[in-house]
Amino acid sequence: MNEVNLHKTQYHNLSIDEILSHFGTSPEGLSQQKVEEERTKYGWNKLPEVQKVSWLKLLFKQFKSLLVVILILAAVISYYAGHIIDMYVILVVVVINALIGFIQELKAEEAVSALKKMMVQKARVVRNGKESILPSRELVPGDIIILEEGESIPADARIIESKNLQVTESSLTGESVPESKSNAVLPKETPLADRKNMLFKSTFVAGGYAKAVVCGTGLNTAIGEIATTLSSIKRARTNFQKKSDVLGRQLAFLSIASAAILFIVGYFSGNYELDELVLVSIAALVSVIPEGMPAVLSIVLAIGSSRMAKRNAIIRDFTSVETLGSVTTIITDKTGTLTQNKLTVKKVFVYGDDPIEVSGEGWFPAGNFTTNEKIIEPVENPSLKRLLEIAACSNNSSIKHDKKTDRYELAGDPTEGALLVLAAKAGVKYAFTDQLQKMDDLPFNSKLKLRATLLKIGDEKFLYVFGAPEKILEISSSVSFKNTEKTLDISIRNELSDVMDCWSSEAMRVIGLAYKKLPDTVEKIDEHLLNDLVFSGLTGMIDPPRPNTKEAVEQCKSAGVRVIMATGDHINTAVAIAKSVGIIDENNNEELIALTEQQLLQLDEKELDEVISKVSVFARLSPKVKLHIAERLQKMGELVAMTGDGVNDAPALKKADIGISMGIMGTDVARESSQVVLADDNFASIVNAIEEGRIVFSNARKTSFFLVTTNFAEIITLVSLVALGLPMALTATQILWLNLVTDGVCDIALATEKGHKDVLNEKPVKQQEKILNKSVLPLLIMMAGIMTVLSLGVYFWFIDVSLEKARTTVFIVMAFSQLFNLYNMRSLKKSVFEIGFFSNKYINLAIFVSVLVQVIIIEVPFFERIFSFEFVSVPEFIILIALSSIVLWTGELYKYIKYRIVN
Numbered sequence: 001m002n003e004v005n006l007h008k009t010q011y012h013n014l015s016i017d018e019i020l021s022h023f024g025t026s027p028e029g030l031s032q033q034k035v036e037e038e039r040t041k042y043g044w045n046k047l048p049e050v051q052k053v054s055w056l057k058l059l060f061k062q063f064k065s066l067l068v069v070i071l072i073l074a075a076v077i078s079y080y081a082g083h084i085i086d087m088y089v090i091l092v093v094v095v096i097n098a099l100i101g102f103i104q105e106l107k108a109e110e111a112v113s114a115l116k117k118m119m120v121q122k123a124r125v126v127r128n129g130k131e132s133i134l135p136s137r138e139l140v141p142g143d144i145i146i147l148e149e150g151e152s153i154p155a156d157a158r159i160i161e162s163k164n165l166q167v168t169e170s171s172l173t174g175e176s177v178p179e180s181k182s183n184a185v186l187p188k189e190t191p192l193a194d195r196k197n198m199l200f201k202s203t204f205v206a207g208g209y210a211k212a213v214v215c216g217t218g219l220n221t222a223i224g225e226i227a228t229t230l231s232s233i234k235r236a237r238t239n240f241q242k243k244s245d246v247l248g249r250q251l252a253f254l255s256i257a258s259a260a261i262l263f264i265v266g267y268f269s270g271n272y273e274l275d276e277l278v279l280v281s282i283a284a285l286v287s288v289i290p291e292g293m294p295a296v297l298s299i300v301l302a303i304g305s306s307r308m309a310k311r312n313a314i315i316r317d318f319t320s321v322e323t324l325g326s327v328t329t330i331i332t333d334k335t336g337t338l339t340q341n342k343l344t345v346k347k348v349f350v351y352g353d354d355p356i357e358v359s360g361e362g363w364f365p366a367g368n369f370t371t372n373e374k375i376i377e378p379v380e381n382p383s384l385k386r387l388l389e390i391a392a393c394s395n396n397s398s399i400k401h402d403k404k405t406d407r408y409e410l411a412g413d414p415t416e417g418a419l420l421v422l423a424a425k426a427g428v429k430y431a432f433t434d435q436l437q438k439m440d441d442l443p444f445n446s447k448l449k450l451r452a453t454l455l456k457i458g459d460e461k462f463l464y465v466f467g468a469p470e471k472i473l474e475i476s477s478s479v480s481f482k483n484t485e486k487t488l489d490i491s492i493r494n495e496l497s498d499v500m501d502c503w504s505s506e507a508m509r510v511i512g513l514a515y516k517k518l519p520d521t522v523e524k525i526d527e528h529l530l531n532d533l534v535f536s537g538l539t540g541m542i543d544p545p546r547p548n549t550k551e552a553v554e555q556c557k558s559a560g561v562r563v564i565m566a567t568g569d570h571i572n573t574a575v576a577i578a579k580s581v582g583i584i585d586e587n588n589n590e591e592l593i594a595l596t597e598q599q600l601l602q603l604d605e606k607e608l609d610e611v612i613s614k615v616s617v618f619a620r621l622s623p624k625v626k627l628h629i630a631e632r633l634q635k636m637g638e639l640v641a642m643t644g645d646g647v648n649d650a651p652a653l654k655k656a657d658i659g660i661s662m663g664i665m666g667t668d669v670a671r672e673s674s675q676v677v678l679a680d681d682n683f684a685s686i687v688n689a690i691e692e693g694r695i696v697f698s699n700a701r702k703t704s705f706f707l708v709t710t711n712f713a714e715i716i717t718l719v720s721l722v723a724l725g726l727p728m729a730l731t732a733t734q735i736l737w738l739n740l741v742t743d744g745v746c747d748i749a750l751a752t753e754k755g756h757k758d759v760l761n762e763k764p765v766k767q768q769e770k771i772l773n774k775s776v777l778p779l780l781i782m783m784a785g786i787m788t789v790l791s792l793g794v795y796f797w798f799i800d801v802s803l804e805k806a807r808t809t810v811f812i813v814m815a816f817s818q819l820f821n822l823y824n825m826r827s828l829k830k831s832v833f834e835i836g837f838f839s840n841k842y843i844n845l846a847i848f849v850s851v852l853v854q855v856i857i858i859e860v861p862f863f864e865r866i867f868s869f870e871f872v873s874v875p876e877f878i879i880l881i882a883l884s885s886i887v888l889w890t891g892e893l894y895k896y897i898k899y900r901i902v903n
Contacts, residue, residue, distance in 0.1 A: 011158045011215045012186045012195040019158045019213055023142035027160070027211070029126035030142050038140035045139040045155055045217035069248070123154040126211075143214040147199070149207050156216035157199045159183040164443035165208035166413065167199060172222060172568075178206035178413060180444065191597070192222065192622060193568055206413050207396075207443050240322040240700075244297060247704060247771045254708075258715045262722055271725035297700055300751040304696035311688040312680040314663065320675040322700060323658050324693025326639050326765040327561055330686065331630060331652065333644040334567035334577055336662060338683055339543040342410070343418040343509065346544075349499050350383040350537035351479045351492060358425065361544045363399050363408035363417060365424035378426040383480040385428070387536040390513045392423035392430050394453035394464040396441065399424070413444070415511065416451075418541045419466070440525045454518070454525050463516040463529055469500050469538055472512030476535035485534050499538055507576025508540035543573075545581045552684035553582040559690060560763040562638075564616050566626050566652075571596055571619035578617045596620040608632060627651040639767045643678075643686065645670055660686060687760070694759040701771050702825045703747045708772065709780055710738060710818050713787035717810070720792060727803055729795050729810045731868055737857075738814055746822050749846035753826055756835050776828065779894060783824070786887050787817045794880065804870040808858060809880060812872065815854050816884035819847050824891035829899050831892055 011019060020026055024034065063069075072091075079087045123136040126144040136154035139145070145157060159165070159181055166178040181196050199212055201221040218224055263281040267274075304321040308314075315321055335341055342362040349355050353371065356378075360367025369378045379385045397412025397420050410417040423429065432438050439461070440454040450467025465472065478485045479492055486492070503510050514533035522529065556563050563583050567574050575594045578584040584593050594617035603611060612632055618625075626642075630652045633640050642649070642656035650673040653659030659674035662681040671677055678685050717729050730738070772780075794809040822843060823832040838844060857863040858872060872880070 010188045012190055012198050013188045014158070015185055016158075016160045016183060019160070019215070023213060023215075025142040025144065025213060027126070027144060028129040029144040030140070031128055034142065035127065035140055038142055039138075042141055042217055042220065044137050046137045124151075139214050139217055141214050141217060141220075145212055145214060147205050147210045147212065149205055149209075151205050153199045153201055153203050153205065155201050155214045156221040157212035157214050159197050159199060159210055159212045161211040163209045164445050165210045166206040166444060167203055168206045169193070169200060169203045172200055172203055178415075181208075181210065182447070191620070193620060240301070240320070240697075243322070243769075243771050250770070250772055251708075254712075258719070262715070262719050265719055265723045269723060269725050271722075297703070299748055300696055300699045300703060303751055304692050304699075307695075308676075308689050308692045309679075311692065312678055312682065312685040313660075313689040313692075314677040314679055316675050316677060320658060322693055322696045323639070324641070324676070324689050325695070325697045325759075326693070326767055326769075327641045327658060327690060328764050328767075329562045329564060329633055329638045330556065330641045330643060331564045331566050331626070331633070331656070332642075332683065333649055334565055334569055334574055335543065336645045336681065337643050338545055338549050338565065338577060338581055340546055341543060343414045343541045344544050345418050345422040345539045345541045346508065347503060347540035348384065348387065348422070348537060349496075349540075350381065350387060351486070351496070351535070352383070352481050353381065355499070356384070358422065360421075360425060363410050363421055365399060365408070365421050367425040369426065379428065382483050383537065384426075386480055386515060387513050387539075388423045388426050388428040389430070390464040390466060390515055390536055391419035391539070392428050393436075393438070393455055394451060394466055395420050396443070415444075415509070415541070419511070419539065422539065439523060442525045448527070448530070450530070452525050452530065454522065459520075461518040461520060461522055463518055463525070463533075464513075465515065465530070465533060466511055466513040469496075469510045469512030472514050472533070473497070473535060475531050476514050476533040477531075478533075479535040480537070488535060496535070496538065503538070503540040505572070506540070506542075507570075507573040508542050511539045511541065513537055513539065542576070545577060546682055546684070548682070548684040549581045552687045555687045555760055556690070557582075559687075559760040561690065562616070564618070564629075566618045566621050566629060568621055569619060571617075574617050574619040583616050593617060594619060597622060597625050600625060605632075609636065612636075624651070627655055630655050637767070639764070641686070643683070645681070649673075660689075691755060691760055694762075694765065695753075695755045697765050697771075698755075698759070698828075699751050699753055701776065702753070702828065703750050704771050705776050705780060705828075706747055706750055706818075706821065706825045709783045709821060710787070710814065712780065712784040713791065713814065713817075714738070716784060716788045717791045717795075720788070721795070726799075728807075729791060730807055730814075734807065734811050734867060737867065738811070738818070745846045745850050746819065746843075749840070749842040750822060750825055752842045753840055756827055756830055779824075779828070779891065782890060782894060783817075783821055783887055786890055787814060787821075790817060790883055790886065794883070802870060804868055805872075808869045808872055809876075811867075811869070812854070812858065812877070812880045813884050815850070816881050817887045819850055820885050820888040821891070822847065823888055829895060831895055832888075833892075 014022065024030075030038070075087045075091050122133050123139055124146040125132055125134050125139065126146065131146065139155050143155075144160075145154065147153060153167070160183055162182055165181040167181050168178045179196065181199070183197050186195060186197055198215075199210065201216075201223050216222075216224070259281045266281070301321045305315040308321065332338060340362050344361050345358050347355055348358060348369070355371070356376070357370045358367055359370070368375050370376065378388060395416045397410060397416040399417065399420060400409050400411060401407075402409060430436055435458055437456040438453060439456055442452040444451040444467070448467070449471040450465055452463060452465045455462050455464060473488075473493060473496060476488055479488045479496075480486075500510050513536040515536055516529070516533045518529065553563050565574060565578050565583055571594050575584065578594070579586045592611075592615060595611060595615055596618070597620050600608060600611070600618065609632055612629060613636065618629065621629075626649065630640050630642055634655075634657070639658075640656045641658040641660055642652045643660040643662075644650075644653055645662035649661075650670050653661060653670055654673040658676060660676040660678060661670040661674035663671070663677045663679045664681045676689060714730070714735060721727070721729055790813045791810045794813050795806045798806040798809050823837070826832055826840065826843065827835055855877075857867055858869050863869075864871070
């Protein structure tokens, strides 16, 4: 059999003899010769290791932007035109831009690389009839492995022998509750998640014992198939990279068009020599491009990444920050993402009393017991006290408090852990002593559907039992009632069944508890003892939603972001959680609110697209179908964010426009496939990240707009004067100063602008929306027009005094107009008086520094000579500043008319 077909064989459909014969093995294991043959055929049991991104590759990645390429070309042009200073300045800006992105992404890679790898290091193997411990990478198909509680499963394997075996497969299937396993033959069509006789690589044994024959190693495992899928998925360019490329093309067109217009106007005016005109046109070509644009866009992204990190979202891909603001659909896993992956008992029922609500969540052992909204003391109720004793004593789990993290962690089975915490909340805690001895223990048995413990309490012996409620009810003959016991007649059975059905419909995991007093001669648990029990009561437990998840889902809806649940869990559980967190309206009575994978597979492509566009809950999904849902949504034009923590989520995480993995509970495969890692595993952090993503886009637009405005005004002024055959309004040095120093300080300050509490009330930024588009064009033309008119006005006013005086006043008007325009740019819709003049200290600091520097270079003789300025008196300075403020008042009037009167 070749390697490709190995994993396709229906091993779950083969008997034990058939599976052993298939691999030429036996319960005694393979011979060393056979092992070597198999290894030659199938290779080592390992997955391709994820290569850490080298710092060199990260550095070169920063130069892939079209905007950076254009700047490098501008530097080359400057060099050949003899503008050496311009060339050096541009190259310095390019390097600074690269370093910002490099440092940010290097930090993210270092944070992610600290996570541990999933690979199992050792395995217990039977070879030549002898048991030994070997590195798991040495396993081959046909090896016999032995597994016990707490061990990781080193390869895909078919069970040949087991006892009370339970396996946690949440990282692969999404199912939070451990699955009972056995060696029974299953039908061929059994889905992966329901193959109870199979074990899968990188899942864990929650309880019991197993002997199994290895069926798949390396890439020929369920997790290996996912790894193969991942390698075939190529990461597309991020949304922001595409938008910055468009911005680069826009600026390239603008610069070339401006230079061409300048050359044509100058040529036909006949006032310039050809060589002089060429140099002027090249200078214009370089000056129109905002040299600081790539650097400031990187700063915007860096500030966004830093803010997200503070709100528990680590950005692995630097340019993915803005994409979060454009997300229209979030596909989220349930277990460990929306929920805490911690079973919690929420309800208790003992016959003769009203249902009891239990507060508290997770493994934290504190909570209240309430009936009809009144707190009760549980140990004062004899029937309830007995139920709590069963929960505490028929239990092999333990809860540990990590003082460093102040977190409570479970060791053992989650169901037993939930019952242990329930007892602890009531103050029922038992330590086994001479007076309380555990004589025998029967771990959960999938065939019997229960677990049992034989206890000696003083001089008496009791059998404590819990398990599937219908099974416990079946083997019980009486029910605990107050201080006595009552015959379990048909009416009582019906009452208990009604409670079970009601809780099950709420997606609760219902557990029945019972006990039995035994003769003193009983020493061990025997199946014949499991009858005539006294039914103690019922518990209803659920994996609770994470705190603030419902609020986060509501915020997503307000922000125009659709939330879809795609889980490997059962449909009833998925629907209940979806309703509790608001993905499905609790009053939604429509028939079609959730679908399983089997139902989806019956649909053609058109029907599937229609279902995906309407239904928000999908259950019992395999990794391939999760991936397919993400792909179909993308083809519909949706920008998709995929959240998850398991291996089964990895393909969709990588395929999605934004992959968001969990930092605490998430697997390495999931984290390596994502661009964003949530440090707190909290779905609510995604909403914070979306908010910051929208702020990043807004700041990118505002800073780009801010930079382009001055350059636009400069070129219009330049072209106008060339057309009139007049001397340039600014020298090359003065233009460079405006472009790099004045803009460079202010645009960085603008990049720090926070949101104005309205970004989540707007629709997502359209995927195709450009950074500079028609929406900002009217304001841009208006601001650039005012700057041009003011510049030409003071130029003609002072040209009769001297050319240097005219250039000085034009410089002042240009510089201060840009400073006043900075207040306009803080919000493209809101008045600066509304958001507050002093709400961004960096803006005011930047303006103060800029004003101080401008005054110094104009008024101090040393700098005056360097920049070819002429003295300007204080009254003249004040008048020029007042004229420059027209930019601010015009911007305020424009916003008032457009957004207050017209809209």
